[in-house]
Amino acid sequence: MTVRDRPLLFGGDYNPEQWPEDTWEQDLKQLQAAHINSLTLNVFSWALLQPDEATYDFSLLDKIMALAARYDMTIVLATSTGALPAWMVKKYPDVARTDVNGRHAGFGMRHNACPSSPHFQQLATALVTRLAARYHDAPGLVCWHISNEYGGQCYCDNCAAAFRSWLQAHYADLDAVNKAWNSNFWSHTFHDWTEIDPPMHLTDMIDAGSDKPVLAGAALDYRRFQSDAMLANFKMEKAVIRAVDSTTPITTNLMSTQRDLDYFQWAKEMDVVSWDNYPSFDTPSSETAMKHDLMYGVKQAPFMLMEQTPSQQNWQPYCALKKPGEMRLLSYQALAHGATTIEFFQMKQSRNAIEKFHGAVISHVDAGGAHESRVYKEVQQLGAELAALPTDLRRSKNVAKIGVLFDWPSFWGVEYATGPSRQMDYVQQVHTYYQMVYDAGLDVAMVGQESDWSQLDILIAPVMYIAGQAVSDKLAAFVKNGGTFLTTYMSGIVDDHDNVWLGGYPGSLTGVLGIWNEACDALPPDTTVGVQLADGPAVQGQFLCDIIHPDGAKVLASYQDPSLFYNGAPVLTANRFGQGAAFYVGTQLDEVGLAHLMGQLLDAAGLPAAATRFDGVEITHRVSATERYTFILNVTGAAHTVTNPDPDGVDLLSGTPLPAEVTLAPYGVAILQHTL
């Protein structure tokens, strides 16, 4: 049985090992009363499961598993390798990490295992072998959850050695490495593999509040290596489980736009993607939507929402409470973008340690049953609603015709680059263009360089800094075959080894774009420049300003600013190429400019505009084999009225069709189901 055949998982992390046993039954009763049907167990119990190297003790976990089964909970069983026991760090210091400053960690914290440590690998394998053998046929088990929120970096000697091996596997010889990294720069030529160290502070990274490497190509490869090394840890555990359990889906919880891991590579190895959604009180709804779409996009498949908080986070600077209805809205937004489960961190709020102020289904106030908090009741209400949703919803897909490209190597490369602007923030750049589509009221598919783009009519690649020959050719084919493509400043700058394409930016993309870009000017913060749209209003640009020479492309906007020496120069162009069109924008336009550009892309692609632009209400579609679902999500704390986007649909929540004008309460939701 796969996760998808079950009732929608509604539950999350439960850590009874932090509590006296005589409180467990009361917890389970409260959880069951809130319609919780699934528990994620054993996330951080290694020190309990294995009190010393020679001893394994599953007695407590046995009790917990039995308890969960007794209350008919499905179980997401974690492997507990996400945090090391103290004895292990004391006995085998190499299991801990060395940071970018060369400091080796002692015991503590959480993300603390070196991916290249032989002891870690042996001990994790030994533990998971026992876990898998013992629990692979446990009642209720629906999913394996390996480790937890992989991430971070290690720079120890074991990693250095493993990095050298990784390089040997990826390059013909040392000369190829020197060439790829331009090592002759600043006398960095390597004559022996052992001369190569991780690029860190005290070796090749500038140490003045920045993380800028000298050999950027080496730093980029180190990122690739570390992502691969942790993925190898995941695959190692997965193989152990698969040896005894060939069917239960295996996942690990991801963190969407985090920097460290190339999730497109990871998703290939995961049976199902899961992730943890922690928006702050001021996170735009478009950013949360983008993160969901990225988690869908890395595997082009629905995903588990593994964690969200019922109310507060504790680790943000100012931990605002979620407002009444807000958690429910965020849960439906997750479903709208492809979530197949709604799970929380956590079931019961800790009494002590760093997360004690993090929200939970059973909060401090609810604990013991003396009070019932608003938050608890909202969880309970949501649980009832979710149980009534059709299973088909979890089989529906994102069928957006507009793609936005996300690329971890570009993320790493452009932020490692010294110049042209310190303000470069890759995720925010991608979000700027995601939001352009979102604000137009349209669905987005997040894709990678290697993704299948066949469902797309429009592909937007913001700050696609790295453009190797393969993706350049793929893009040319996309446009030639009728696709509409948009890219921006700081795109197509380098090949896969961070070597700049020569002869005019954006090197490998100049042909399809019909331009070449002579230079990129950086603006100080809070400076804007005037831009005149050829068939639209005067708008503003900021951040960076390219100086573009059309070479076949049509000019759609020019700088209009006497303070610029390139006043009058083109800044937005479109090029017919084969059956399609390729747009280039040389500055970061303001909202009006981006809205105009979005209109031009739709025109070029022959796609209709949405009936309504985003104005506090997100409208998102999903399509299954037989149904179309239209989510109407009021993402604000005020009532909003929108034109009914599908008057023939039936609202899954109220069970009726909706009027021509739909009024949603604050954080209100409707889901129109329409049989195709």
Added chain:
Amino acid sequence: MTVRDRPLLFGGDYNPEQWPEDTWEQDLKQLQAAHINSLTLNVFSWALLQPDEATYDFSLLDKIMALAARYDMTIVLATSTGALPAWMVKKYPDVARTDVNGRHAGFGMRHNACPSSPHFQQLATALVTRLAARYHDAPGLVCWHISNEYGGQCYCDNCAAAFRSWLQAHYADLDAVNKAWNSNFWSHTFHDWTEIDPPMHLTDMIDAGSDKPVLAGAALDYRRFQSDAMLANFKMEKAVIRAVDSTTPITTNLMSTQRDLDYFQWAKEMDVVSWDNYPSFDTPSSETAMKHDLMYGVKQAPFMLMEQTPSQQNWQPYCALKKPGEMRLLSYQALAHGATTIEFFQMKQSRNAIEKFHGAVISHVDAGGAHESRVYKEVQQLGAELAALPTDLRRSKNVAKIGVLFDWPSFWGVEYATGPSRQMDYVQQVHTYYQMVYDAGLDVAMVGQESDWSQLDILIAPVMYIAGQAVSDKLAAFVKNGGTFLTTYMSGIVDDHDNVWLGGYPGSLTGVLGIWNEACDALPPDTTVGVQLADGPAVQGQFLCDIIHPDGAKVLASYQDPSLFYNGAPVLTANRFGQGAAFYVGTQLDEVGLAHLMGQLLDAAGLPAAATRFDGVEITHRVSATERYTFILNVTGAAHTVTNPDPDGVDLLSGTPLPAEVTLAPYGVAILQHTL
């Protein structure tokens, strides 16, 4: 003879070892001319007293002591253990500290001794044994001054071992530690004492510009241990001195609201408290008053003002000169709050090293006698005035009926907590409520959880994060017996081990307060919310917002802000409990709101309001067996007129009664003596 029987000590740190001997006589003449009558000697001379392990050389100190005696100076003799000699750090590296980043210090700086170092303990004992033997009956000796400004933290292996011993002494067994710290969180379970390390960066503290520990209970205990370890150093030296000198008072100079040491524990071991007062040009007078009151409060006894600067400090960002009269005003403010001495750092300004721009009685300009600075003359004038004050003043007490509670474990705990707001500043929180009373023109007694509260009618405990069962019971008894109690958001949250009280905040205090608090919302900086006082104006709240459920308490104010989902919810409550009343305030009110709240507290306690609220003039009272002293302190640089608070009193400074309306010059002072 005790310090209190002597003429009021007027003097401070003198470091002739930094100067050629032929300049000493000139110094002493200038000091005597300024009415200086006391010298603090030998503060940092270990390297001179003991040039190598085998050699002690007291010849220079003998000369200095003789010089002081020749000029009839009383002597506060320091033990010189506040800074280590270079040879000692080279020979025994363990005497130096390891910082929170795990870096072991070399020689240098000042706060540089590891409290757990066996070598430091042996060598300090050996030195002080010789010092005490040699000088315990020296002419003029009135006080021993151990070390200097204890503080800081050490994280070395010796401290780690000592921490484990401390834990063994405080907990039944390792299981009790695991339970107290909730160590099963993130697989932190300890199976052997040796697995426990100090919580530091690279072990269990987050290292991103913050000091947030994972196991907050462990970090809290480490704070307690370090405070105890340094206190053990103090007690070690004290015991050595007491072996040969059973009477001379022994002190060390404290720093009021500093973070590192729990001065309530320290004061128990000190014969007399002394402290160093260094307000900045923009420190509110209420903050200085609070710091004095805290130094009185830790021992509930008068204290020595051991250091202040005659003019500039050197280590503040912008070292403003004290204005004419300002140093005098600050000296009288110290007396008003319980100082029995007025001492300076320092007698003669250094020519070189880090403090060379720190003010002194003999400044660079005064040195040698070529010029006489304004500052020198102000010291001289003050010296003459102080000599004329009655000795009885030094026997007077703080008899305030309103207490404000300060608690180092809460200070540590609430700042170690991750969430709900990054803006938490414990000292500023306490100051907010101290200032509420100060602005109302009323005296305050600063007290601790273990203090004697019997003189209090009103007790205010701001952000009393830690509320163990004992203090909770004590508070209930205080209210039951007629006391008026106020506490705030983030109070009563955890027990002594940082474990949250379950079933509704503020756990152990809900009964006496007659409320339970469901949640605490954090506001971003510069955000305020509307609050409507039930019988007063609309005011503003900020920082945190509790959502309170009355359970017997009366609602005195509610949120009045349509942007809040808890609009209309109570935010200020009062509960009759036994003979008394318990107030709770769930947000940080603005000045008007606090003034209103203060009025309600006075009403509840049946105390009269002050004749005049603070408006540039502080009025503070002290009472001896026979006299009441009313200090009238113009803390501003402009003239101010106030109603005479004691028309029957006689001004000690002018020798006459004062008119009904008293006009004070800028920084002007009057002290009304009134025989009871």
Added chain:
Amino acid sequence: MTVRDRPLLFGGDYNPEQWPEDTWEQDLKQLQAAHINSLTLNVFSWALLQPDEATYDFSLLDKIMALAARYDMTIVLATSTGALPAWMVKKYPDVARTDVNGRHAGFGMRHNACPSSPHFQQLATALVTRLAARYHDAPGLVCWHISNEYGGQCYCDNCAAAFRSWLQAHYADLDAVNKAWNSNFWSHTFHDWTEIDPPMHLTDMIDAGSDKPVLAGAALDYRRFQSDAMLANFKMEKAVIRAVDSTTPITTNLMSTQRDLDYFQWAKEMDVVSWDNYPSFDTPSSETAMKHDLMYGVKQAPFMLMEQTPSQQNWQPYCALKKPGEMRLLSYQALAHGATTIEFFQMKQSRNAIEKFHGAVISHVDAGGAHESRVYKEVQQLGAELAALPTDLRRSKNVAKIGVLFDWPSFWGVEYATGPSRQMDYVQQVHTYYQMVYDAGLDVAMVGQESDWSQLDILIAPVMYIAGQAVSDKLAAFVKNGGTFLTTYMSGIVDDHDNVWLGGYPGSLTGVLGIWNEACDALPPDTTVGVQLADGPAVQGQFLCDIIHPDGAKVLASYQDPSLFYNGAPVLTANRFGQGAAFYVGTQLDEVGLAHLMGQLLDAAGLPAAATRFDGVEITHRVSATERYTFILNVTGAAHTVTNPDPDGVDLLSGTPLPAEVTLAPYGVAILQHTL
């Protein structure tokens, strides 16, 4: 043949070792077409020249030298010791540096050689010996360029030992050191040389985001030692070259106002000064002018402009493009201030590594010849212009009568001082007074304490914190003999060992100034005070406020600000002393105040005002044996008209005299030649 006899060098760093050999010819053709006539070679090739300890391989460099010769390039040959090979750091870790935090570096970065490392010294000597032997008579060789941009600091054990030797050479004995540093402060007395360590974090420097030492005298000496140690490295290489080449000038490229090295000491050892000019888009033209003048001043001789970028830098926060004409203007500004060469970093933009976004003559866009960028064409145009300039220009001198004093020990000392203000920025302080003269339209000579001041009528010494007896006597003689002198707050404070002069500031200068200063008040940022000029308008002061007592001097301005307790006190004074006058200003005046002060200095010195004050057009003079050159430099992006400063002169660029009113295009330049 000396550099000066050659055609003006127009070229710069060329790193063909980063490129395939088959691209070199194309590069040289493009460079030659841009009138490039000189290449700086071999700057960072140590790892190629010496692939392991036993092997030297000059084959690639031979080819590059031959290529350069084939295209008639003059060659500035670097020694390649500016960056270490990886193998060397691995084999001899002592060649790398230890940072101020005590962390020893691994391989990477650039400024990475410890100056005290015996292995570095041996290996650098061995390399340079071979280089000099092989290439000392290479065709085209015009200059040796040792290492590259010396700077930084090392704190390793070898440096600690070398520091002790340096101290032994500079002090009679350890007691003299203790006395000089006031080591009895905080028990710092040293009893053995081995007790002295470099002042660093974890030893004697405060580690809270600041670099404030306890023993400031020790830190000052460590700065002197490090500057000397790197200078010894330079001299070591120079000696090796001189052994086989007695004539070719030897330089290293400096960085003007950088902090680390005392260039007045360095210039004594350099045949010719060269430097790298990297203004940011918002650097005032006066600051660039000051930096040039300082590079002239350290040797009182013309210098090579070794590096500038044709367009963008890459390492600034916001890398703006140089505007059309701006690079040309900056090149002529360099000539105006004494440059004899115009060289660029670099000839061809790197494809990869940290400088890949740094501008170059052959940019990414120009590479291969597909496009010709605006920047390339501007270089080409400038090359043609420069080739036509008379050789005599390079023999001309700075004949300014107004000197501004720059002093590295004061730079170090005043920034190491704790107090009175955190805002102290030595370079910006000097620039304030440089700009005062610059804005008045007058030429400046930057001088040091040991410079020849004989050409000066006015000498301005801002924040001359260190004033030993020698310079104090020299200044007195300067004024006595008719000179006009101005100094400021925080001047004359300490002697050469950082010991404050006693008896009134500014100690050793009170006599010549006819004042004594009682105290220095620090203002918070954004605070100003009123100042009334005795014969001028009311202006503002900021930063610091001295309280001055005239002792013979005339008061030229007083505080006029009721908020100050020293309201009415003098703040600007002038003292007749011998034949001259000595001015003192006790606060940082605003622009109007400084302009007024400048007028008073000119009056006192009997010098005429300039015909025009600076208003977007810099007018700078140079004089050779037979000619006077007047540079008219429009430093702005807008057209400006100025009165012709030399109607009889002939413009070198247009070949004609200019009209009475000269209009310059944006960034326009004229150079009037006038035969004397």
